[in-house]
Amino acid sequence: MSTIRKVVLAYSGGLDTSVILKWLQEHYHCEVVTFTADLGQGEELAPARAKAGLMGVKEVYIDDLREEFVRDFVFPMFRANTLYEGEYLLGTSIARPLIAKRLVEIATEVGADAVAHGATGKGNDQVRFELGVLALQPSLRVIAPWREWDLSSRETLLAYADRHGIPVDRQGKKSPYSMDANLLHISYEGGVLEDPWAEPEESMWRWSVAPEQAPDAPQSIELDFERGDLVAIDGQPYSPAAALAYLNQIGGAHGVGRADIVENRYVGMKSRGCYETPGGTILLKAHRALESLTLDREEAHLKDELMPRYASLIYNGYWWSPERRMLQAAIDATQERVNGRVRLRLYKGNVTVAGRQSPDSLFDARIATFEDDAGAYNQADAAGFIRLNGLRLAIGARRNGSG
Missing domain, CATH: 3.90.1260.10 (Argininosuccinate synthetase, chain A, domain 2)
Incomplete structure (x- = not known):
């Protein structure tokens, strides 16, 4: 623990990360730098700065990443029409690689030895954060307090906060949901x-x-x-x-x-x-x-075949992997x-x-029309097309004794 001099913490100012901040100071005896990302969550972020300052943090980063988030992460994902398991639009998953990227950038800037996050040991976010750090700066240590400490519930977190004088808002009604x-x-x-x-x-x-x-x-x-x-x-x-x-x-x-x-x-x-x-x-x-x-038809169909793999890569935390970059290049093309x-x-x-x-439409009304197409499409061509595509079916049927 003594080898950690400075750590950058992904910090929201809520109960979990406020306890983590103090826990890092207490258990690693290190300087903590906090980083809060504004991704458009609709919350006032200024209190996070004040709260970090009260807990002795000298370097506080609150970064407006909204444009970068949508331009460089959300839009590229939507070019692939991405859905995980046919339904999930990956709103949490696609935010994590950007947070990991900024954690690494700040750690490099301030000379930190490690980064820390508040993801639990049961969830996907721990994987996403840590795979991102490994891909971008493998020399950084990643600290995941939920996998190390013995604080296992909201009650134990509140008790820790009380013991250490950590300010906690108990006035508002807490949502029953994460x-x-x-x-x-x-x-x-x-x-x-x-x-x-x-x-x-x-x-x-x-x-x-x-x-x-x-x-x-x-x-x-x-x-x-x-x-x-x-x-x-x-x-x-x-x-x-x-x-x-x-x-x-x-x-x-x-x-x-x-x-x-x-x-x-x-x-x-x-x-x-x-x-x-x-x-x-x-x-x-x-x-x-x-x-x-x-x-083009085959281009569109191949995209649809690749999409589930692309979606799984994002969901599982492999945004920075070579295979995701390879798929992105194909999709963007x-x-x-x-x-x-x-x-x-x-x-x-x-x-x-x-x-x-679209000015680049492939739809040709002269060919697709049910009215007179003035020779744009020769319907007689379909007979040979059907015979050739059905040839293997006819051969199989004869082998199986059907005519």
Whole structure:
């Protein structure tokens, strides 16, 4: 323990990381630098700076990473139309590699020996943080207090805080859920959700209204894309972070983006979680609609085959791996002509495509029409196409005695 001189702690200012801060000072006798990332979680971060200062921290980093988060992590992921196990839009997973990256950068800047995080030994986040550090700066030591100390519950954390004079807010009503929020989503775990049969309480949801309480009139919006990334909404240019924030607002107002999932954690257990991802749900629908116009059939189908592997890499913490970078290069190569506009209709929890257009469209109305195509497509060609593609089926049938 004496070999650790300085550690950078991923710090929220809440009970867990406040106890961790003091525990690091007490058990490692080291200087602690705190890092708090603003990823659009919607919380006031100034109290974290004040609280760290009260606990003797001299170097406090509070970084606004919202634009970098959406531009360099969320948007690349959405170019792949990424869903984990068919449902999860990976709102927590995609934030972790950015936090790991910034932890490493700050550790290098201040000359720290180690970084520390507050992820528990049961979850995926410990894997994501630590794989990120190993990929970016393997010489750094990673300290995970939940795997070392004997504090195993909220009650023991509160008792530790009382013994050491750590300021803890006991006035507000604590949520029964473990929550994580950023510009892409807000997640809920624990409490009644630990029973997969129990329905979430309506009061749990923070960003969206219940679909049955959403407006009775639909809302239409138009999204413009350049090279697979959202650049404008209803003709108005937006930065990546501002665009996602706006989609969250209007999507939540129409009850869009709720999900209730039992997922397979990388560490081996099943976990039930609820998620609100209104902006991401809209973005995914629009991006796929535009790709339906602009991608070659086999290109699109191969992307869909690669997507589950890509999703698992992100979920399991391998954002910085060579295989994720390789897949990203292939995915990004498909996005050169994913340009154009998609019109969507939002109504009571649903996102419906109402139109799409692109200067790079592969849709040819002269060929696809049910009317006279003026010779653009020779229907007689289909006979030979069918015979050749069915040849192996006919040979097999004869071998099996069917004619």
